[in-house]
Amino acid sequence: xxxxxxxxxxxxxxxxxxxxxxxxxxxxxxxxxxxxxxxxxxxxxxxxxxxxxxxxxxxxxxxxxxxxxxxxxxxxxxxxxxxxxxxxxxxxxxxxxxxxxxxxxxxxxxxxxxxxxxxxxxxxxxxxxxxxxxxxxxxxxxxxxxxxxxxxxxxxxxxxxxxxxxxxxxxxxxxxxxxxxxxxxxxxxxxxxxxxxxxxxxxxxxxxxxxxxxxxxxxxxxxxxxxxxxxxxxxxxxxxxxxxxxxxxxxxxxxxxxxxxxxxxxxxxxxxxxxxxxxxxxxxxxxxxxxxxxxxxxxxxxxxxxxxxxxxxxxxxxx
Numbered sequence: 001x002x003x004x005x006x007x008x009x010x011x012x013x014x015x016x017x018x019x020x021x022x023x024x025x026x027x028x029x030x031x032x033x034x035x036x037x038x039x040x041x042x043x044x045x046x047x048x049x050x051x052x053x054x055x056x057x058x059x060x061x062x063x064x065x066x067x068x069x070x071x072x073x074x075x076x077x078x079x080x081x082x083x084x085x086x087x088x089x090x091x092x093x094x095x096x097x098x099x100x101x102x103x104x105x106x107x108x109x110x111x112x113x114x115x116x117x118x119x120x121x122x123x124x125x126x127x128x129x130x131x132x133x134x135x136x137x138x139x140x141x142x143x144x145x146x147x148x149x150x151x152x153x154x155x156x157x158x159x160x161x162x163x164x165x166x167x168x169x170x171x172x173x174x175x176x177x178x179x180x181x182x183x184x185x186x187x188x189x190x191x192x193x194x195x196x197x198x199x200x201x202x203x204x205x206x207x208x209x210x211x212x213x214x215x216x217x218x219x220x221x222x223x224x225x226x227x228x229x230x231x232x233x234x235x236x237x238x239x240x241x242x243x244x245x246x247x248x249x250x251x252x253x254x255x256x257x258x259x260x261x262x263x264x265x266x267x268x269x270x271x272x273x274x275x276x277x278x279x280x281x282x283x284x285x286x287x288x289x290x291x292x293x294x295x296x297x298x299x300x301x302x303x304x305x306x307x308x309x310x311x312x313x314x315x316x317x318x319x
Contacts, residue, residue, distance in 0.1 A: 008035045009264060011294075012042060012076035014084055016053050021084025022295075022313065024268035025076035026235040026261075026286075030212060033072050041073035049077070053084045060241055071216075071238040078239025079271040079313065086312030093240070093274040093314075094307045100277050106303040107282040108133040108158055110289070116147045123151035129303045131156045131183075133283055137164020141173060145180040158281075160186040163212055167196040174205035186231060186258075187211040197226040209258060217242060220249040229256030229280070234272050235264070247278050261286040266295040270313040273298060273305050294318055 012023040025042070027033035048066075049059055059081065063074045086093045094101050109129035111122050113136075126132060134148050136159045148157060157180065165173045165188045177185055184207040189196065191213045200206055207228035214223050214230040216237050223230055230250055232243050243259075250257050258281035259272050269287045276282055284305060287293050297315035299306035308314045 009262075009268070010035065010038050010042060010073075010076060011265070011267060012080045014049070014053070014077070014080040016051075016084055016088075019084060019087045021053070021080040021082070021087065022267050022315070022317075023076035023079030023081070023083065023239075023271070024235075024264055025072040026264045026268055027072045028235060028262065031069070031071070031215070031236070033070060038070060038073040038076075041067050041070040042076065045073065045077055049081075053081050053088070056081060056085075056241055060239070064238055064242075071242075072235040075235045075237075075239040075268075075271075078241055079234070079267065082240050082271065082274075083312035090311050092307060092309055092311055094277065095309075097244075097274065097278075099275075101307040103277040104273075104305060104307065105276065105280065105282045106131055107284045107305055108156075109285050109303065110283070111135065111148060113138060113144065116143055119144065119147050120151050123148055128301065129155075131158065131303055133158045133160060133186075133285075134182075135160050135162060136173075136177075137161035142176055145176070145182075149180050156183050157181070158183045158186065158283075160211070161188045163187055163190040165189050167193055170196045170200060171203075171205070174200050178205055184209055184229070187213065194226045201226075201228065207256070209256070211260065214246075217245045217249055220246055220255070221253055223255060224253050227255065229258060231258045231260045231283070232279075233260045233262065234268065235262055240271055240275065243272070243275055244278075247275065256280045258283055260284070263289060265290065265293050266298045266315050267313065269305075270295075270298045270315045273307060274313065276305065276307070 010025040014021045027038045108131040109126040186209045209229040210227040211231040257279040260283040264286040266287045
């Protein structure tokens, strides 16, 4: 099975006093969101924003209450408002948050599931990236890992099982991952299928990171004892403001943190990247997988994203 070659996202544009803020919605079908549902939600939100872009609590809390199942659409509004605020104040968001951009972790580059020869070619194409994130969770996991390791014998490899294992086979699968010296394993089993997870951790078969098992801030503490860390995605949780809450709760609970993404343009990736200095790992390569990114401004190479001094999200539309 190969990864999808296309993804439809929505861009939100909010204008205020001659300035424009941009945000992005990448609907996630796993959470019963679609392009149509996000578009319908955004069409309703337009008249609910008021005239003060700084009223983030009032605006976003109301949207989360009114549209609890449309986190991607709310993420777009959250991103556009933050971008707008940064432009009004003439500061980049990372600086507004008081962060040190030199503490930005390297991002991984994703190697999707495909035929072995295609995956080998993808690894070679990612030669400049020191960290690879490899999709597993199939009957061919050993073939996949063998292919990637043969092409990248010394690189850091992380794997994402995408809920592909179960309590019945996760122990065996994780032992295989250990044989290939993976750094950590993301979402080995489906949400709720947690029985085997403490035993995996006790056996040193990990670390384990939650993705689908940790959607919003209310899920973070439920991951303690089952996972070593969580993967936060803005379209999954509802944007920058919700992600920051998740980061603080995870830190207090002793969990490691990764910022992840969907296949997004530089708008969505730049929004997540503003929080990069707060986390342990980055998987923010969505914009690098696009044939045509309509925005620019998120600098970086070799896995290192560069937060610039440009205000707001630090991105600009290509003309």
